[in-house]
Amino acid sequence: MERRRIRIGIIGGGLAGASIANSLSRLPHIAIDVFEAAPEFSERGAAVGLSPNSQLALQELLEDSREALKKAKSVPIASTRLMVGSGPNAGNLLMDLGDAAKEDPELIVHRASLLRELLAPLPESILHPNKKMTSIVSTDTGVKVFFADGTEYEFDAVIGADGVFSIVRDYVLSDKSKQYSASPAGFWDCRVLVPFEKAKKALGEDLFKLDRQYGWLGEGAFIMHDVLENGTLVQCVISGVEDEPPSDRKHTLTRDFLNKALANWLSGPIASGVIDLVMEQDDPRGYSQWEHKATPTYARGRVCIMGDAAHASTPWQGAGSGQAFEDGMILSALLSHISSPGDIEAVFKVYDAIRRPRGQRVIDSSRGTGEIMCGKSDAGLDPGKIMQALAPRWGFLELDFKSYVQEAVHKLDESLSA
Ligand SMILES: Cc1cc2nc3c(=O)[nH]c(=O)nc-3n(C[C@H](O)[C@H](O)[C@H](O)COP(=O)(O)OP(=O)(O)OC[C@H]3O[C@@H](n4cnc5c(N)ncnc54)[C@H](O)[C@@H]3O)c2cc1C
Known part of the structure; x- marks a missing residue:
């Protein structure tokens, strides 16, 4: 008799949920459903930067990720130029990061376009918008999930990809969920998207000769x-x-x-133009950056969390979605190795052991990078010291994914044969 497929409910259809849905939907022994609280699957916010490492992780999840990123109109960042934004040295070059001739440059992509391409290969029958999950209960045979519209579904396992204020996280952390909930990281930000020609006029032609990302470091703030x-x-x-x-x-x-936050920047070359652009949008808002300071586990029984539900981070290293893709890569590799729902708990335990230290390291490193970028670290605004402080911060993000996946699968084999 043919064995029935393992049923997995994915809660949340953002970049984490949509990306893992691609890899799991290709596993013949797994059946998935993706539930999204919003009336439509959609991404708010502007752009997301994808490092070469993040792109490699996405490649593990999406059948033709290069093509998808092309269709999403991603733009290669030829290089990132860091400049001094405030004070007497405003306008001076700090350093150029990256290599314009690199074969695998970082890409910058509009969030909504990326999500659209992640959803495109998925059958509509597994995508359920307007489904706000309200609670989870574990049963003898699996996991029951309840929704605000009064419906309920039963699965063999649930993956929570429901973002920084995740309800699945609350279930996983149980009585510790308040203690480990997200909290302010000490930064705020605001952003605006403007037509290219308008930005060129407001900020100066020289800054747009190359598709270059500019970061301006200064007193108490950062402009990009x-x-x-x-x-x-x-x-x-x-x-x-x-x-x-x-x-x-x-x-x-x-x-x-904004004038107060950038008081020492206003006589420099960048702040006034960017303030004008930000203030021209309807209802301009600033948002606090929140993060998970610590998380005691990513899994409880047959329920686990991934993406921002597991490790919400500040955006200073542009690594959040890459980490969500890595979660998906490890979870998919482990789930491809089992054939029975009885092994899911072991999969989620190994996933927790492999992914949690790395997720936390990114959170802590990202916060520290923000302090450097806003002139709040020991390096202050000293160009030499800033360069020294920033140089080692991105290296650990690069990883040999083949060995990483092998390590996870080896741990699972050990656990299943114990
Ligand atoms: C300002 C900013 C800039 C960033 N820049 C970068 C960058 O340059 N590069 C990078 O790699 N990362 C960046 N990040 C991080 C990155 O955006 C996130 O890590 C990533 O989007 C997380 O995706 P997610 O799917 O885990 O969470 P989310 O995008 O929050 O998606 C969660 C989804 O779950 C749904 N949901 C929530 N609750 C429920 C429920 N109860 N039931 C059903 N559905 C639910 C939500 O509606 C949402 O669609 C940035 C983050 C911020 C805040």
């Missing part, structure tokens, strides 16, 4: 701009140090607030 959507749009970001985070994570932006 990069080109996306095949060179038709520019994303501008202002981030700053946040001493008193608002309780609901967001605040209405005023010109007065």
Whole structure:
């Protein structure tokens, strides 16, 4: 008799949920359903940068990821140029990161376009928008999931990809969930997308001769701009140090607030132009950056968490979605190795052991990088010291995925044969 497929419910259809759905939907012994709370699967926010490492992880999940990234109109970042943004040295070059001639450059892509391409290969029958999950109960035979519309589903396992304020995380961490919930990281940011020509006019032609990402470091803040959507749009970001985070994570932006946050920048070459662009949008808002300071486990029984539900991080190293793709890569490799729902608990335990230390390292490193970028580290705004401080921060993100997956599968084999 043919064995029935292992049924997995994925809660959340953001970059994490949609990417793992691609790899799991190709495993013949697994059946998945993806539930998204919003009326449509959609990505808010502007752009996401994908390092070569993140692209490799995505390649493990998506059948033709290069083509998908092309269709999403990703733009290669020829290089990242770091400049001094405030004070007497404003306008000076700090350093160029990356190599314009590199074969595998970082890519920058509009979030909505990337999500659209991640969803495109998935059959509509497994995608369930307008399904806000409210609670989870473990049963003798699996996991029951309840939704706000009164429906319930039973699965052999559940993967929570429901973002930073994850309800699945609350279930996984149980009585410790409050203690380990996300909290402010000490920074805020705001962003705007503007047509390329408008950005060129506001910020100066010289900054747009190459598809280059610019980062401006200065007192208490950081400004970034990069080109996306095949060179038709520019994303501008202002981030700053946040001493008193608002309780609901967001605040209405005023010109007065931005002028105060960038007080020592205003006579420099970049801040006034970016402030103008940010303030021209409807309802400009600033958002606090929140993160998980620690997480005691990513799994409980047949339920696990991935992506921002497991390890929400500040965006300073541009590594959040790459980490979600790595979660998906490891989970898919492990799930491809089992044939019975009885082995899922072992899979999730190994996933937790392999992924949690790395997820936490990224969170901590990213926060530290933000401190350097806003002139708050011991390096202050000394160009030489900043270069020294930043140089070693990205290396650990590069990983030999083949050995990483092998290590996970080996651990699973050991656990299943014990
Ligand atoms: C400002 C900013 C800039 C960033 N820049 C970068 C970058 O350049 N590079 C990079 O790699 N990363 C970056 N990141 C991080 C990256 O965006 C995230 O790590 C990634 O988007 C997380 O995806 P996710 O699917 O885990 O979470 P989310 O995108 O939050 O998706 C969760 C989904 O779950 C749904 N959901 C929530 N609750 C429920 C429920 N109860 N039932 C059903 N569905 C539910 C939500 O509606 C949502 O669609 C940045 C993050 C921020 C905040």
